[in-house]
Amino acid sequence: MSDRDPQPVERQLPTEEARDLLSLVREIAHREIAPKAAEEEDAGRFPREVFTLLSESGLLGLPYDSEYGGGDQPYEVYLQVLEELATARLTVGLGVSVHTLAGYALAAYGTKEQQVEYLPAILGGGLLGAYCLSEPASGSDAASLRTRAVRDGDSWVINGTKAWITHGGIADFYTVMARTGGEGSHGITAFLVPGDAEGLSGAMPEKKMGMKGSPTAQVHFDDVRVLDDRRLGEEGQGFAIALSALDSGRLGIAACAIGLAQAALDEAVAYATGRRQFGHPISDFQGLRFMIADMATQIEAGRALYLAAARLRDAGRPFAKQAAMAKLHCTDTAMKVTTDAVQILGGYGYTADFPVERFMREAKVLQIVEGTNQIQRMVIARHVAGPESR
Numbered sequence: 190m191s192d193r194d195p196q197p198v199e200r201q202l203p204t205e206e207a208r209d210l211l212s213l214v215r216e217i218a219h220r221e222i223a224p225k226a227a228e229e230e231d232a233g234r235f236p237r238e239v240f241t242l243l244s245e246s247g248l249l250g251l252p253y254d255s256e257y258g259g260g261d262q263p264y265e266v267y268l269q270v271l272e273e274l275a276t277a278r279l280t281v282g283l284g285v286s287v288h289t290l291a292g293y294a295l296a297a298y299g300t301k302e303q304q305v306e307y308l309p310a311i312l313g314g315g316l317l318g319a320y321c322l323s324e325p326a327s328g329s330d331a332a333s334l335r336t337r338a339v340r341d342g343d344s345w346v347i348n349g350t351k352a353w354i355t356h357g358g359i360a361d362f363y364t365v366m367a368r369t370g371g372e373g374s375h376g377i378t379a380f381l382v383p384g385d386a387e388g389l390s391g392a393m394p395e396k397k398m399g400m401k402g403s404p405t406a407q408v409h410f411d412d413v414r415v416l417d418d419r420r421l422g423e424e425g426q427g428f429a430i431a432l433s434a435l436d437s438g439r440l441g442i443a444a445c446a447i448g449l450a451q452a453a454l455d456e457a458v459a460y461a462t463g464r465r466q467f468g469h470p471i472s473d474f475q476g477l478r479f480m481i482a483d484m485a486t487q488i489e490a491g492r493a494l495y496l497a498a499a500r501l502r503d504a505g506r507p508f509a510k511q512a513a514m515a516k517l518h519c520t521d522t523a524m525k526v527t528t529d530a531v532q533i534l535g536g537y538g539y540t541a542d543f544p545v546e547r548f549m550r551e552a553k554v555l556q557i558v559e560g561t562n563q564i565q566r567m568v569i570a571r572h573v574a575g576p577e578s579r
């Protein structure tokens with residue numbers, strides 16, 4: 190409706206290298222990702238070749254150590270890369286975030302030998318990862334998971350079913366939380382399981398409301414045997430590792446949410462400046478101008494919040510509370526902004542001729558993954574008001 194280009198996002202980046210990196214990402218997003226997003230999401234096609242390109246371009250290991258093939262980038266830069274990818278296509282931004290989450294246990298808790306052996310292929314060798322915490326009967330209450338790993342000589346034998354696994358069935362490696370001890374959070378251990386392990390199989394992907402290009406599937410473990418060399422961290426440390434990974438992962442979700450919201454705002458502004466009613470562009474009407482102003486303000490506030498949390502993380506300071514706040518605020522913002530974008534496009538917004546209806550469907554999942562927004566509020570309240578007394 191309008192040939193008005195979206196205003197570039199004004200970013201605060203710490204180095205010239207980071208500015209070059211963001212330019213490269215924008216170019217890949219513009220050239221390789223955005224043009225196919227609508228068609229491939231409609232067809233439910235996962236763009237594996239994009240992940241290969243991102244890996245070859247050094248973009249799948251950005252926040253990790255360059256000694257193992259990572260990019261040595263601070264979180265504040267990595268997250269802005271995710272934001273740009275998610276603006277082009279959420280399936281890609283979220284996929285990179287999940288891959289980074291899947292590599293965390295090895296990068297943060299693996300032994301030197303494990304890191305030398307397994308990290309380079311994950312950070313820059315074209316592998317794709319998955320993170321396996323949720324199960325059919327344990328979502329928010331993840332510490333009640335039932336997948337079991339039993340020691341057998343120098344190996345572990347894993348049995349059980351993981352649910353809702355992003356990249357389930359197509360991943361090259363799975364970071365799996367399994368029960369090795371008694372009930373509760375202290376009986377859980379983390380394992381790095383290869384995608385081609387005998388006995389590991391992905392179910393048919395779920396039929397979802399949105400993000401149809403991103404496969405989400407149950408993963409079955411049927412006597413899957415891994416050597417003890419694939420145990421990450423100590424026995425019983427798995428749940429602490431999983432939660433620590435999620436603190437960082439939630440920042441990835443927050444950044445993706447802001448990227449998606451930005452895409453919706455850009456579409457809404459382009460449409461509103463081109464569409465005329467009552468002899469004026471609809472962007473002249475105060476009712477819509479105020480909506481646009483609120484959308485832009487919430488996006489900037491979300492970006493500032495996730496960056497503030499990222500800078501705490503980069504400084505080695507505690508950031509779990511701020512990560513939960515960023516996930517909560519940014520994903521609620523994405524839901525609100527994408528819904529408002531549909532409203533601004535009127536009837537056209539409700540059709541697949543424009544991407545905003547897809548953005549609205551995609552936004553919903555961000556309020557659910559990596560801890561629902563109710564769980565984020567519980568985390569925040571515990572930091573602010575202390576633990577519940579019961």
Ligand SMILES: Cc1cc2nc3c(=O)[nH]c(=O)nc-3n(C[C@H](O)[C@H](O)[C@H](O)COP(=O)(O)OP(=O)(O)OC[C@H]3O[C@@H](n4cnc5c(N)ncnc54)[C@H](O)[C@@H]3O)c2cc1C
Nearest residue numbers: 320321322323328329353354355405557558559560561563
């Ligand atoms: C597309 C998609 C991709 C996903 N990818 C992954 C993945 O890669 N790896 C992975 O491990 N998991 C993944 N998940 C799972 C996701 O993390 C869970 O869906 C989420 O944690 C919620 O669990 P649940 O669906 O079992 O809901 P439940 O835990 O059953 O919750 C149902 C409702 O009850 C609310 N609720 C639960 N407990 C409380 C409480 N104490 N107080 C207030 N409200 C509460 C919840 O907020 C929610 O509204 C994915 C999910 C989706 C939809």
